[in-house]
Amino acid sequence: MSHAGxxxxxAMPGRAVMLRTIGEPAGLAxxxxxxxxxxxxxxxxxxxxxxxxxMYIALAQSWNLIGGYVGLxxxxxxxxxxxxAMGATILLLNGxxxxxxxxxxxxxxxxxxxxxxxxxxxxQGHYFVIATLIVSEALLxxxxxxxxxGFHGAISQNIGAFTGLQDLSAVEYNRLFYYxxxxxAGLAMLLVTLVExxxxxxxxxxxxxxxxxxxxxGIPVAGVKLAIFVLSAAIAAAVGITSSIWLGTxxxxxxxxxxxxFQVIVMVFLGGRGTVWGPVIGVxxxxxxxxxxGVEFAEISTIISGVIVVAIVLLQPDGLIEVMRRGPAALSxxxxxxxxxxxxxx
Amino acid sequence: MAAxxxxxxxxxxxxxxxxxxxxxxxxxxxEIVGLIGPNGAGKTTFVNxxxxxxxxxxxxxxxxxRRITELEPHQRCRxxxxxxxQVPQPFIGLTVEENVMASALFGSGGARxxxxxxxARAREVLEWVGLGAAAANPARxxxxxxxxxxxxxxxxxxxxxxxxxxxxxxxxxQAEVKESLSLIRSIRDRGMTIIxxxxxxxxxxxxxxxxxxLANGTKLAxxxxxxxxxxxxxxxxxxxxxxGAVERYARLxxxxxxxxxx
Ligand SMILES: Nc1ncnc2c1ncn2[C@@H]1O[C@H](COP(=O)(O)OP(=O)(O)O)[C@@H](O)[C@H]1O
Ligand SMILES: [Mg+2]
Numbered sequence: 089m090s091h092a093g094x095x096x097x098x099a100m101p102g103r104a105v106m107l108r109t110i111g112e113p114a115g116l117a118x119x120x121x122x123x124x125x126x127x128x129x130x131x132x133x134x135x136x137x138x139x140x141x142x143m144y145i146a147l148a149q150s151w152n153l154i155g156g157y158v159g160l161x162x163x164x165x166x167x168x169x170x171x172x173a174m175g176a177t178i179l180l181l182n183g184x185x186x187x188x189x190x191x192x193x194x195x196x197x198x199x200x201x202x203x204x205x206x207x208x209x210x211x212q213g214h215y216f217v218i219a220t221l222i223v224s225e226a227l228l229x230x231x232x233x234x235x236x237x238g239f240h241g242a243i244s245q246n247i248g249a250f251t252g253l254q255d256l257s258a259v260e261y262n263r264l265f266y267y268x269x270x271x272x273a274g275l276a277m278l279l280v281t282l283v284e285x286x287x288x289x290x291x292x293x294x295x296x297x298x299x300x301x302x303x304x305x306g307i308p309v310a311g312v313k314l315a316i317f318v319l320s321a322a323i324a325a326a327v328g329i330t331s332s333i334w335l336g337t338x339x340x341x342x343x344x345x346x347x348x349x350f351q352v353i354v355m356v357f358l359g360g361r362g363t364v365w366g367p368v369i370g371v372x373x374x375x376x377x378x379x380x381x382g383v384e385f386a387e388i389s390t391i392i393s394g395v396i397v398v399a400i401v402l403l404q405p406d407g408l409i410e411v412m413r414r415g416p417a418a419l420s421x422x423x424x425x426x427x428x429x430x431x432x433x434x
Numbered sequence: 435m436a437a438x439x440x441x442x443x444x445x446x447x448x449x450x451x452x453x454x455x456x457x458x459x460x461x462x463x464x465e466i467v468g469l470i471g472p473n474g475a476g477k478t479t480f481v482n483x484x485x486x487x488x489x490x491x492x493x494x495x496x497x498x499x500r501r502i503t504e505l506e507p508h509q510r511c512r513x514x515x516x517x518x519x520q521v522p523q524p525f526i527g528l529t530v531e532e533n534v535m536a537s538a539l540f541g542s543g544g545a546r547x548x549x550x551x552x553x554a555r556a557r558e559v560l561e562w563v564g565l566g567a568a569a570a571n572p573a574r575x576x577x578x579x580x581x582x583x584x585x586x587x588x589x590x591x592x593x594x595x596x597x598x599x600x601x602x603x604x605x606x607x608q609a610e611v612k613e614s615l616s617l618i619r620s621i622r623d624r625g626m627t628i629i630x631x632x633x634x635x636x637x638x639x640x641x642x643x644x645x646x647x648l649a650n651g652t653k654l655a656x657x658x659x660x661x662x663x664x665x666x667x668x669x670x671x672x673x674x675x676x677x678g679a680v681e682r683y684a685r686l687x688x689x690x691x692x693x694x695x696x
Contacts, residue, residue: 287549290528290536297525300487304519305592306511306540362527 123270127263135262139334141375142269143327147348148355148367149276150323154316155353156361157283159296162317163349164204164220165324167227170344171197172325173332174231178239180250180333190329197325198318200227205317209310221346228344241340248336265334272330276323280364292316293362354397360407369408403427437496438463438596438627439484444493446479446651453479455651456493461596466618466628468642468659470635472671476651477631478520481598484629485517486510497596514542516594520601520631522581524573531556531569533584534591541592559591563617578605586617596627603637615641639663647671 123142127135151165176193184192208219234241248254253261283289294302295309303309332338355374360366381392403424404410411418439461446454453476461467469477482488484495486507495503502510516537525533534556539547547555560566563583568576576584582602589597599618603611611634618641622628632638638645639659647655647662649671655662662668 285549287536287539287552290532290539293527294525294533294536297527298523300507301519301523301525301588302536303507304485304487304511304517305537305588306508306542307536308506308508310506 127266132258132262135259135266139262139266139269141371142266142273143331144352144355144371144375145273145368146269146276146327147324147352148359148371149273149280150320150327151349151352152280152356152361152363152367153283153292154320156356156363156367157280157289157292157296158313158316159362160209160313160317161217161353162220162320163217163346164201164224164227165320165352166344166346166348167224168197168201168321168324169328169331169348170231170340171200171227171328173328173338173343174234174239174241174340175325176329177245177247177332177338178237180247181238181245183250186251186253186333190326190333193329194322194325197328198322201318201321202314205314205321209313209317224344224346224349228340228346231340231344244337244339246337247333251333251336253333265330268330269327272323272327277364277368279319279323284364288312296362357401357405358397358407360409363407363409366407366409369412373408436463437461438465438498440494440496441484442494442496444480444483444495445491446476446483446488447491452651454483454490454648457648457651457653459646459653459656461627461629463627464622464625465643466622466630466641468638468645469629469631469648470633470638470645470662471648471654473633475648477648478600479651480648481517481600481629481631485515485598508540511540511592511594512542514593514595515598516541516589516592516596517598518582518585518589518600518602520604522578522585524576524581524584526572526574528573529569530565530571530573530576530584531560533573534559534587537588537591538593541594543593556587556591559587562590562620563587564613579607579610582606582614586614590621594626597621597629599628599630601631601633603632603634611637635663 123138126138130138147165147169151162154160154162172193174193175196176189179189179192180186204220204223208216208223211219232241239245253264256264283292291302291307291312294305294307295312299309328343332343351374355370356367357370358373359368359370377396400407404418405427406418417423437460441457441459441461444454444457445452455476457480469480471477479488483490486502486505486509490503493503494501497510497513497515500513502513502515505513525536528536531553535549535552538552538555538559539549543555557566557569560569563586565580565583565587568580573581573584582605586599586602589599602618603614606614615637618628618630630638630642639662642659645655645657645659645662646653647665647668654671655665655668657665
């Protein structure tokens with residue numbers, strides 16, 4: 089039996105590596121410049137569409153942290169989106185400055201995520217999924233019936249007049265929110281990148297793949313899961329707050345709308361869960377599909393996108409990013425049939 | 435010799451079933467202790483209690499004069515306890531090397547390591563267990579023997595002082611068993627204490643300093659391999675089983691012959 093300490097041969101600095109080290113930062117710089125410049129070319133409408141895409145990138149990435157990396161299919165994402173927006177609305181209605189109101193909304197959602205996560209994250213598999221679904225419903229109903237401090241959950245609340253932003257022109261106004269959404273998307277991307285490159289990325293994936301083994305090698309499973317759940321909720325809340333202030337109204341039913349959660353999950357699964365760029369690809373894919381299917385086959389668009397989603401999830405569960413990485417090989421009959429046989433919901 | 439681990443009156447109930455029943459034992463530093471017993475004797479449950487995977491229904495566990503009965507598995511790992519699983523539990527979405535790196539980062543030696551240092555440590559341990567060539571492969575591509583080695587590597591990369599090996603030899607062929615046995619000896623040569631579950635008697639006898647026998651959750655016997663082989667209770671627990679099987683097979687053959695089969 090060999091006791092020799094294995095010394096790794098240093099990686100050859102081949103063409104691919106050089107392309108990566110030069111190409112990656114350059115590509116990122118171009119992308120960043122394009123994102124920042126867009127509102128100056130696209131006008132108010134362009135800022136609205138661009139900002140919405142960025143909003144979904146932030147939501148998809150924040151869900152990716154808990155759903156993609158830890159493999160916990162939380163259905164509570166839109167609840168935290170709504171809680172943040174509701175908290176901020178209550179504070180705005182009572183005269184708080186915008187930033188304070190936003191901080192309060194994020195705090196509210198984070199505290200609730202802590203209270204909800206502590207018991208539900210102990211549940212296994214489907215029980216966790218169902219628990220988050222029930223919690224979402226309960227929070228929606230609670231919010232609908234809430235009447236405090238001038239807030240009435242049953243009716244739409246106008247908050248545009250309380251933000252001090254009503255004097256901006258339409259172009260300036262939309263541009264402002266575009267940049268806030270860009271900041272949130274950038275923050276979420278940064279977090280995912282940091283996780284991916286650090287020891288915590290390994291910890292999250294280890295928990296996803298084998299929780300018992302993860303705790304046996306020293307990973308504080310319960311603490312890590314709770315921390316990621318709260319972080320994910322806090323980002324969703326920040327996005328919800330931005331979105332409702334941008335709209336100028338808070339409407340309980342649409343702020344807590346479970347459809348947003350499903351939309352986001354579809355994006356992450358389509359693009360590739362547990363990766364940095366998969367969810368981004370997924371967002372663009374869904375927007376493109378909605379655009380195309382929505383116009384051509386308006387009546388059956390939900391069915392068509394449903395079929396596409398199920399097909400991709402069953403046949404290539406690693407998402408479109410896997411197809412882009414490996415080329416057509418990722419969709420060869422052997423791979424696809426193998427995936428289909430192996431598929432299980434975890 | 436200083437006691438590495440003291441187990442007092444350890445009990446685990448699953449509903450009405452008492453899987454581990456009032457077991458008391460002491461493990462000395464640097465020993466290889468074989469833990470044997472028929473299937474369902476409670477060996478895996480016993481290890482699960484010691485590593486914290488399961489909470490005990492009663493009793494006490496003391497590791498190096500520290501009571502660890504209430505600690506979580508990850509806390510026990512950081513104190514220096516590590517284990518392999520009888521049914522391998524690889525992180526299938528990671529490479530072989532990443533599996534081991536995770537342990538090098540979060541185990542008892544983890545706080546001191548950067549990512550590159552953990553990678554170097556993982557390479558070293560993978561060479562040690564003979565998986566060096568597979569480091570970059572996805573863990574899901576490993577064979578049974580490979581998965582057993584990965585379990586060992588992941589356990590060792592956490593820098594433990596006390597390791598629990600749950601049937602590391604099951605599913606291996608003759609040559610692999612021999613290799614694994616010398617690997618286990620090399621673990622001890624590095625100063626670790628080993629508790630080693632196995633139901634192949636010869637393997638246990640060959641390697642253990644001391645053997646503990648579990649049957650129906652209770653400690654049936656304890657002693658050197660020679661003492662255990664001669665122990666009448668142990669022979670009954672084991673050979674009773676074998677004798678029964680031989681008898682059943684003989685009856686089956688008779689039945690077939692009577693029915694006009696080959
Ligand atoms: N999680 C559990 N729930 C209920 N019963 C269990 C559980 N784990 C083990 N048992 C039972 O406890 C007994 C001991 O099992 P185990 O410790 O796996 O035995 P061994 O490892 O010696 O083969 C068996 O009867 C088994 O069915
Ligand atoms: Mg067992």
